[in-house]
Amino acid sequence: MNSTIRREIFTRFQAVNPHPTTELEYDSPFELLVAVVLSAQATDKSVNLATRKLFLKANTPEKILALGEAGLRDAIKSIGLYKTKAKNLLATCTLLIEDHGSKVPQTREQLEKLPGVGRKTANVILNTAFGEPTIAVDTHIFRVANRTGIAPGKTVLEVELKLLKCIPREFRHDAHHWLILHGRYVCVARKPKCAICIINDLCEYKDKNL
Numbered sequence: 001m002n003s004t005i006r007r008e009i010f011t012r013f014q015a016v017n018p019h020p021t022t023e024l025e026y027d028s029p030f031e032l033l034v035a036v037v038l039s040a041q042a043t044d045k046s047v048n049l050a051t052r053k054l055f056l057k058a059n060t061p062e063k064i065l066a067l068g069e070a071g072l073r074d075a076i077k078s079i080g081l082y083k084t085k086a087k088n089l090l091a092t093c094t095l096l097i098e099d100h101g102s103k104v105p106q107t108r109e110q111l112e113k114l115p116g117v118g119r120k121t122a123n124v125i126l127n128t129a130f131g132e133p134t135i136a137v138d139t140h141i142f143r144v145a146n147r148t149g150i151a152p153g154k155t156v157l158e159v160e161l162k163l164l165k166c167i168p169r170e171f172r173h174d175a176h177h178w179l180i181l182h183g184r185y186v187c188v189a190r191k192p193k194c195a196i197c198i199i200n201d202l203c204e205y206k207d208k209n210l
């Protein structure tokens with residue numbers, strides 16, 4: 001795919017959704033961190049249902065720790081892998097209090113040291129809480145990047161690095177959300193909705209569902 005076509009794709013995404021953001025509900029970097037950790041292998045909808053109640057009771061590292069493991073487990077038990085996630089969140093809260101003044105750190109290196117926080121989660125936090133032009137490649141972005149030909153790659157890291165290199169600078173910050181939303185609602189895994197896709201004339205996928 002050439003750079004003119006890539007630019008046109010993101011120009012169209014921007015035209016229909018000028019200010020894209022995450023579907024996770026949050027009011028602070030800490031709430032976003034909790035929500036993103038909980039969202040691994042779970043839907044944003046299920047996370048929002050749990051965090052709406054959780055954040056009313058506990059939306060700081062100190063308050064989450066005060067819930068204790070049993071209390072936190074109970075608050076997030078509707079979410080998959082909740083036992084592991086509760087353990088990781090409590091350990092993360094301890095580290096935030098001890099090493100970061102109860103704040104979410106703003107560097108990838110520090111974020112990735114937090115239990116339950118990998119490269120993808122760090123990218124979401126850096127992008128969405130701190131405005132950096134990172135791209136967290138999840139299953140949706142991986143599929144869209146490969147199908148369309150925007151940034152084909154065999155691994156999520158390969159796709160991430162290609163996207164960062166080939167997306168025009170002015171679109172880089174929002175590209176993360178546009179690609180996720182496109183993969184979640186239009187370029188879906190089983191039967192992509194090519195007939196209503198706004199980039200179907202630019203996409204290089206050979207088996208379009210038109």
Ligand code: SF4
Nearest residue numbers: 187192194197200203
């Ligand atoms: S044309 Fe189809 S395969 Fe290509 S991006 Fe759109 S929905 Fe996905």
